[in-house]
Amino acid sequence: MSVPLAYNLRNLFARKVSTTLTALGIGLVSWVFIFTLALAGGFQSALQKTGSHENAIVVRSGSTAELTSIIPREAAAAIESQPEIARAPDGTPLATHELVVLWNLERKNGTSTNVVVRGVTPKSFALRPRIRLVEGRMFRPGLEEVVVGRLANARIAHLAVGDRIKLAGRAWSVVGVFDAQGTSFDSEIWGDVELFMPVFDRPVYQSVTFRLDDPSHFGAIQKRLESDPRMSVQVKHEDDFYAAQSATLAGLLRGLGLFVTLIMALGAVFGALNTMYAAVGARAKEIGTLLALGFSRGAILTSFLIESVLLATLGGLLGCLLALPVNGITTSTTNFASFSEIAFRFEVTPSMLLSGMIFAAVMGALGGWFPSRNAARRVIVEALRQA
Amino acid sequence: MESRNGNLVELRNVHKVYFRDRIEVPVLQGIDLTIREGEFVALMGPSGSGKSTLLNLIAGIDSPTDGEVRVAGESLGTLKPGKLAAWRARHIGFIFQLYNLIPVLTAYQNVELPLLLTKLSAKERKKRVLKVLGLVGLEARAKHFPRQLSGGEEQRVAIARAIVADPTLLVADEPTGDLDAKNAAEILTLLQRLHAELEKTILMVTHDPHAAERAEKTLHLDKGVLQP
Numbered sequence: 001m002s003v004p005l006a007y008n009l010r011n012l013f014a015r016k017v018s019t020t021l022t023a024l025g026i027g028l029v030s031w032v033f034i035f036t037l038a039l040a041g042g043f044q045s046a047l048q049k050t051g052s053h054e055n056a057i058v059v060r061s062g063s064t065a066e067l068t069s070i071i072p073r074e075a076a077a078a079i080e081s082q083p084e085i086a087r088a089p090d091g092t093p094l095a096t097h098e099l100v101v102l103w104n105l106e107r108k109n110g111t112s113t114n115v116v117v118r119g120v121t122p123k124s125f126a127l128r129p130r131i132r133l134v135e136g137r138m139f140r141p142g143l144e145e146v147v148v149g150r151l152a153n154a155r156i157a158h159l160a161v162g163d164r165i166k167l168a169g170r171a172w173s174v175v176g177v178f179d180a181q182g183t184s185f186d187s188e189i190w191g192d193v194e195l196f197m198p199v200f201d202r203p204v205y206q207s208v209t210f211r212l213d214d215p216s217h218f219g220a221i222q223k224r225l226e227s228d229p230r231m232s233v234q235v236k237h238e239d240d241f242y243a244a245q246s247a248t249l250a251g252l253l254r255g256l257g258l259f260v261t262l263i264m265a266l267g268a269v270f271g272a273l274n275t276m277y278a279a280v281g282a283r284a285k286e287i288g289t290l291l292a293l294g295f296s297r298g299a300i301l302t303s304f305l306i307e308s309v310l311l312a313t314l315g316g317l318l319g320c321l322l323a324l325p326v327n328g329i330t331t332s333t334t335n336f337a338s339f340s341e342i343a344f345r346f347e348v349t350p351s352m353l354l355s356g357m358i359f360a361a362v363m364g365a366l367g368g369w370f371p372s373r374n375a376a377r378r379v380i381v382e383a384l385r386q387a
Numbered sequence: 388m389e390s391r392n393g394n395l396v397e398l399r400n401v402h403k404v405y406f407r408d409r410i411e412v413p414v415l416q417g418i419d420l421t422i423r424e425g426e427f428v429a430l431m432g433p434s435g436s437g438k439s440t441l442l443n444l445i446a447g448i449d450s451p452t453d454g455e456v457r458v459a460g461e462s463l464g465t466l467k468p469g470k471l472a473a474w475r476a477r478h479i480g481f482i483f484q485l486y487n488l489i490p491v492l493t494a495y496q497n498v499e500l501p502l503l504l505t506k507l508s509a510k511e512r513k514k515r516v517l518k519v520l521g522l523v524g525l526e527a528r529a530k531h532f533p534r535q536l537s538g539g540e541e542q543r544v545a546i547a548r549a550i551v552a553d554p555t556l557l558v559a560d561e562p563t564g565d566l567d568a569k570n571a572a573e574i575l576t577l578l579q580r581l582h583a584e585l586e587k588t589i590l591m592v593t594h595d596p597h598a599a600e601r602a603e604k605t606l607h608l609d610k611g612v613l614q615p
């Protein structure tokens with residue numbers, strides 16, 4: 001049987017200062033770890049949510065983002081005439097062709113950033129039913145009016161309803177704000193595509209998006225369009241397309257974050273190591289007594305290892321508590337795939353908290369290993385002799 | 388007991404040598420010793436005579452440089468460390484000069500420690516712990532931590548811990564060395580009772596002649612040699 005857990009727990013509370021300091025160190029690292037995951041996760045989630053699996057998006061072959069794509073008008077018309085496309089109540093295809101330009105605008109904090117300005121059709125809204133107007137009204141086709149995403153409205157200057165914003169040499173009235181449920185559309189400015197094309201001097205669309213009448217038809221339409229000699233395009237599920245855009249940056253955010261976390265973790269592990277060595281040193285006589293009573297060396301090793309992991313788990317818990325308030329905070333980054341600003345919310349999920357706890361426990365186990373082994377290897381007679 | 392002839396402890400030509408800065412320091416030199424089951428033996432001798440080393444060898448927490456130590460039917464030199472730990476748990480009850488209670492555990496939990504190494508149920512353990520705490524007169528102090536007890540009480544808890552698993556041999560290293568005369572006398576009376584009423588075999592190291600008087604038999608050790 002093992003050394004009672006009360007022995008380890010009470011010892012942790014008996015040396016409050018060193019326990020608190022070590023747990024703080026580990027907690028801070030866990031916090032950074034969870035923060036990093038929440039940052040990358042929030043970014044990825046914003047882009048992943050942007051697309052729907054029921055929709056397919058067509059861009060130029062080889063393009064990873066709409067910005068580098070070209071779909072000529074004739075190609076768009078040919079795509080939208082495919083029989084597998086679902087129909088709107090009025091019998092027309094549930095499809096839209098969109099123009100995407102980047103425009104440099106001023107943030108509310110005075111700095112500038114690239115914002116996606118998207119030319120859309122009424123079907124653009126029908127294809128994304130989650131998008132809702134939350135303030136003002138919809139823009140009217142043919143007029144110099146725009147609606148803006150909720151996060152663009154919050155972060156970019158002059159995007160309040162009633163403001164006028166200068167784009168391509170003209171002043172556009174902001175007439176409404178829409179909520180795209182935390183997707184990347186929330187960081188965009190939307191207006192009439194047919195008006196945008198001449199104004200922005202773009203003769204082509206960037207993408208065509210449509211709803212499939214039956215998801216199982218995706219393969220057929222993909223094969224037909226991608227082999228059509230009149231155009232050079234690729235067809236993807238809309239969600240896959242946006243998820244792929246997020247992969248690089250999310251990976252980079254995670255990689256950088258984890259690198260910083262690992263360096264900090266090294267420090268925290270040494271902290272735990274130091275604390276546990278001190279604990280083992282101060283309790284030599286107790287270790288000698290337990291060994292003399294007949295507790296095995298394995299039981300002593302396990303006991304001190306458990307103590308170190310308990311200590312680190314306390315830190316992990318602290319890290320989780322510190323990380324919780326981060327959840328939902330909006331931040332922004334430049335999406336490398338589109339060179340535009342995308343605002344998103346930190347997402348702290350239960351699995352991230354669990355990962356943070358496990359990370360802390362691993363730090364505790366690593367820091368506790370050598371001191372625990374040292375405790376288990378004590379020579380009984382010498383340990384008993386220590387004051 | 389496992390011994391063949393009523394001898395609980397048998398030492399044959401036991402030597403122990405320590406090295407201090409590469410210099411050989413002989414501590415025990417050819418000890419031959421027999422302790423019979425149920426005896427209460429005091430081991431006396433001046434400081435540095437090797438009393439505690441001899442006690443540690445018999446208790447299985449140290450090993451001889453040469454010779455055989457046979458206790459409770461087992462030749463200790465043949466046991467691997469894991470087996471030796473289990474052997475100690477089964478056969479030896481330790482009483483230390485400075486009590487060696489675990490400060491963060493209550494009197495009850497300290498006494499329960501050796502029972503955690505047995506297969507007894509929690510209910511059975513509780514019965515046994517309360518019984519021995521009653522025996523040493525500290526049932527009411529079960530929930531106290533060592534720092535809340537007097538020296539004499541601490542040693543009584545330590546004795547309760549030593550006897551709770553009903554070991555074959557009690558080894559006591561200067562059990563009264565840190566106590567005032569009154570408490571020392573109480574502890575010695577308790578040890579005598581354990582010997583008389585429970586027929587415990589006790590080996591007690593002491594340099595106090597009054598303490599040694601309480602034992603049935605006194606052995607004298609000087610410069611690593613048992614005196615005739």
